[in-house]
Amino acid sequence: MQKYIYISTKIRKNSKTITKLIEQTNEAVIWYISKDTNLNSEAYYFNNKNGTLKRTLLSTDILDIALLDTITYTESMYMPVNSTMNEICVLKVDSLIKYIEIIDVINDTSDFVFRGQKDKTWSLKASIFRNGYNHNKEYDIYREIRKNRFEDLTGSKFLDNLIHMQHYGIPTRLLDWSRNPLIPLFFACSDNKNDGKIFAYKPNIIYEFDQEQFKQISTYLNEDFNRIQLNPHSIKFLASIFRGAQPDSIFIESTIENERLKAQRGLFSIQIDIRPNYIEYIREEIIKSTKLFSKYNKKNLLDIDQIKKLALPDLKHIIDTLTTYKTTLPLDGMIIDREAEEFLKELTQVNYWKQENHNYDTNLNSLSIEFIIPKEYKNKIRKQLESLNINSMTVYPDFFGFVQYINDKYEG
Numbered sequence: 001m002q003k004y005i006y007i008s009t010k011i012r013k014n015s016k017t018i019t020k021l022i023e024q025t026n027e028a029v030i031w032y033i034s035k036d037t038n039l040n041s042e043a044y045y046f047n048n049k050n051g052t053l054k055r056t057l058l059s060t061d062i063l064d065i066a067l068l069d070t071i072t073y074t075e076s077m078y079m080p081v082n083s084t085m086n087e088i089c090v091l092k093v094d095s096l097i098k099y100i101e102i103i104d105v106i107n108d109t110s111d112f113v114f115r116g117q118k119d120k121t122w123s124l125k126a127s128i129f130r131n132g133y134n135h136n137k138e139y140d141i142y143r144e145i146r147k148n149r150f151e152d153l154t155g156s157k158f159l160d161n162l163i164h165m166q167h168y169g170i171p172t173r174l175l176d177w178s179r180n181p182l183i184p185l186f187f188a189c190s191d192n193k194n195d196g197k198i199f200a201y202k203p204n205i206i207y208e209f210d211q212e213q214f215k216q217i218s219t220y221l222n223e224d225f226n227r228i229q230l231n232p233h234s235i236k237f238l239a240s241i242f243r244g245a246q247p248d249s250i251f252i253e254s255t256i257e258n259e260r261l262k263a264q265r266g267l268f269s270i271q272i273d274i275r276p277n278y279i280e281y282i283r284e285e286i287i288k289s290t291k292l293f294s295k296y297n298k299k300n301l302l303d304i305d306q307i308k309k310l311a312l313p314d315l316k317h318i319i320d321t322l323t324t325y326k327t328t329l330p331l332d333g334m335i336i337d338r339e340a341e342e343f344l345k346e347l348t349q350v351n352y353w354k355q356e357n358h359n360y361d362t363n364l365n366s367l368s369i370e371f372i373i374p375k376e377y378k379n380k381i382r383k384q385l386e387s388l389n390i391n392s393m394t395v396y397p398d399f400f401g402f403v404q405y406i407n408d409k410y411e412g
Contacts, residue, residue, distance in 0.1 A: 001025075001029060001106070001200075001201075001202050001368075002024075002025050002027070002029075002080070003028065003029050003030075003081035003089060003367070004028055004030045004031070004078045004079060004081060005030070005031045005078075005079050005089055006030060006032050006033065006077070006079070007068070007073050007076075008033075008035060008075055009034070009036065009075075012076075013032070018030070018048075018053060018078075019053050021078055022046060026048045026049045027045070027046060027047045027048070027049065028045075028046050029043060029045050029089075029106070030044050031043050031081070032044065033063070033068075033088065035075070039062065039063040039064070039065050039068070040061075040063075041060065041061045041063050042057060042059075042060050043058045043059045043060075044056065044057055045058050045105050047108075056105050058106075059091045059092060059093070059098075059102065061092055063088060067087060067088055070084060070087070071084045071088070082366065083365060086370065089370070090197075090371065090372045091369065091371045092372045093371055093373060093377075094374065094377040094380075095377065095380065095381065096185070096381055096384035096385060096388075097384075099181070102371075103200070106200070107181070111202045112181070112200045112201065112369075113177040113178065113179055113203060113206075113251070113267060114177060114178050114179075114180070114183070114184040114199065114201075115178070115184050115187075115198065115201075116183070116184030116185060116188035116196065116197070116198045116199075117188060117197050117198075118187065118188060118189070118196050119193075119194040119195075119196070119197070120194065120195040120196060120372055121194070122197070123365060124175060124199060124364045124368070125271075126171075126173045127171040127172060128141075129173070129271065130171075131171075135273075135275055137171075138173070138224075138225050139225060139226065139227055141170065142226065145165070152168075153168075153170075158218045158219070158225070159214065159217060159221060159252065160254060160255070163254050167258060167260065173271045173273065174268045174269070174270060174271075175268060175269045175364075176264075176268060177201075177251070177266070177267050177269060178264050178267070179267065180265045181198075181200070182385065182388065183264045183265065183390070184198045184199075185198060186382075188373045188378075189373055189378040189381050189382050189385070192376075192378050192379060194375055195373060195374050196372070196373035197372055198370070198371040199365075199368040199369070200368060200369040200370075201249070201364060201367060201369075202367075203251040203269075206251040206253055206267065207251065207252045208252075208253050209253065209254045209255045214252060216233055217250065217270065219231070219233065220234040220237055221270075230278065230281065235278075235281045235282060238272070238278060238285075239286050239289065241272060242286060242350050242351045243289060249364050250269060251270075252267065252268050252269075253268075254268070260395075260396055262397075263394060263395060263396070264395060269364065280308070283308060283352065284304060284308060286352055287304060287307050287308065287352075290343060290347065291342065291343075291346065292339055292342070292343045292346075293307070313344065313347070313348055314344075315341060318340045318343060318344050319337060319340045391405055391408070
């Protein structure tokens with residue numbers, strides 16, 4: 001979902017401007033911040049899917065004027081919401097009804113998935129990355145599992161093993177999500193110590209358990225965890241992330257093998273971590289996918305090892321490299337300049353030079369719609385959820401859930 005913010009002393013909601021702004025996705029949430037003493041905020045959902053721009057007011061709020069000092073903005077301009085604006089660009093809800101009303105507006109096609117966290121300060125970071133992560137951590141954990149031969153965790157499908165590990169609370173690179181928006185609301189309200197948060201995200205693709213891509217991801221993770229040499233398909237998979245053919249945020253829906261997943265309508269996102277020793281292989285695969293390489297490699301005019309020496313996103317550097325390929329390269333100076341410029345543009349678009357900086361952080365935070373549940377309203381919302389039979393016993397339909405339900409009811 002696209003998100004924008006507009007800050008001004010005079011708010012103008014120009015329909016033509018907004019239609020142009022959202023022409024790629026035909027929908028967006030836009031926060032209008034009136035720059036006055038009270039800093040009034042209004043969040044609107046805009047939809048142009050049927051050729052007629054519609055807008056719906058989602059929420060209103062009064063912000064602290066000091067918040068403007070924490071962000072960089074240009075007045076009277078629509079700006080994409082970035083990570084520094086997350087505290088401003090949220091939807092506060094104080095009741096179950098308010099939450100459902102907003103969900104009903106933005107989720108008209110039921111494409112969203114949801115995740116609830118009881119502390120709004122927590123980011124979307126899988127458990128394996130939270131405490132002292134290094135590239136050996138997963139290998140060491142899975143080595144302990146193999147050594148003790150737990151059948152649930154050492155099956156033939158590695159991705160299913162990872163899901164079982166997540167179920168038992170072992171740190172993994174998976175994040176739990178739900179198709180049911182009420183389940184994350186329950187989790188976000190699970191204690192009253194802090195404000196809670198719900199993330200609503202619309203995945204481009206959700207890979208099902210019987211799809212070839214699901215098997216491919218499982219194979220890559222098995223190789224990654226166990227320090228096995230990556231096969232060509234795994235390298236192509238990682239390269240596709242940088243080329244934009246594969247989204248950063250990978251969602252999967254496995255076979256439902258436990259009652260919790262059924263009750264929670266659960267699915268998972270996987271956070272990819274690119275190890276340094278993969279970079280050379282990924283770069284080679286990216287170069288092979290470029291138009292320049294495809295055009296001239298068939299004539300044996302390009303040397304992949306020569307191209308891989310490109311270390312800087314600098315046009316002159318690329319031109320110099322191209323002119324040293326072979327004296328037989330049928331390009332004059334002007335053609336070389338044009339080809340080099342196109343080559344630089346293509347490599348830049350696919351993040352060729354940024355792979356060393358790619359880690360477990362994804363675009364989940366920046367593209368999620370975030371709901372804040374103030375802690376003073378959590379008790380009320382829990383009671384409202386209880387009236388719909390959303391409680392520990394139904395969310396966790398096992399003995400643990402029953403114990404939690406008793407504690408919540410008689411001790412909470």
